[in-house]
Amino acid sequence: MRRFLLPTLAALVWLVAAPARGEEGRVALVSKAPFARVAQALEQAIADHTMGLVCHANAKRGAAARGVSIRGNQVLMVFRNDYAVRLLAADPAAGFEAPIRIYLYENVDGTATLTYLRPSAVFAPYAHPEVRRVAAELDPIFAAIVGQALAAR
Numbered sequence: 001m002r003r004f005l006l007p008t009l010a011a012l013v014w015l016v017a018a019p020a021r022g023e024e025g026r027v028a029l030v031s032k033a034p035f036a037r038v039a040q041a042l043e044q045a046i047a048d049h050t051m052g053l054v055c056h057a058n059a060k061r062g063a064a065a066r067g068v069s070i071r072g073n074q075v076l077m078v079f080r081n082d083y084a085v086r087l088l089a090a091d092p093a094a095g096f097e098a099p100i101r102i103y104l105y106e107n108v109d110g111t112a113t114l115t116y117l118r119p120s121a122v123f124a125p126y127a128h129p130e131v132r133r134v135a136a137e138l139d140p141i142f143a144a145i146v147g148q149a150l151a152a153r
Contacts, residue, residue: 025121027143030113033152035072035106038114041152042076042104045145051078054099060106072106078145083134087123090130097122100142114146 031038046053059073079099088095102116119138123131 025118025124026115027118027146028113028115029146029150030107031111031150031152033112033150034110035104035112037152038112038149039072039074039104042102042114042145042149045148046076046078048148049141049145050080051141051145052080052099053077054079071108072104072112074104076102076104078102078142083138086130087134090128090134091126094123094126094128094131097126100138102142102146114149116142116146118142 033041043053043056053076055075055077057075057077059075060070063070077099078101084095084098087098100116100119100122102114104112104114107113119135119142120132123135126132
């Protein structure tokens with residue numbers, strides 16, 4: 001029984017400890033600027049890089065509407081129609097992944113952590129060459145958006 005139990009437990013621990021596939025390609029960076037300034041700069045960077053803010057979920061605002069106070073916490077969903085059209089023409093199933101999320105949350109010291117999955121990681125499961133081209137084009141755009149937002153002071 002012991003021979004069977006130890007390998008089984010070891011395998012179970014490995015499965016629980018293994019990073020999720022979605023963690024591959026994750027970028028997480030901490031700002032030096034206050035959360036509110038980074039949030040504002042992030043929205044401006046999205047516009048400056050001619051991407052669309054498809055959806056903006058603000059958990060702090062939602063909690064405040066219920067009388068609850070939490071630190072800043074936002075999810076911004078970003079994409080652009082010309083990329084969507086190319087993506088959907090290549091592989092309609094890849095449309096499930098769009099828009100790309102950027103997650104921004106306030107740290108205890110008032111700064112912000114900004115995190116997202118690189119588009120190339122998000123679209124990695126899709127083999128169509130055009131999906132991969134779209135992802136490769138989006139990677140530097142998202143890096144520039146995040147870089148601009150984190151440069152805020």
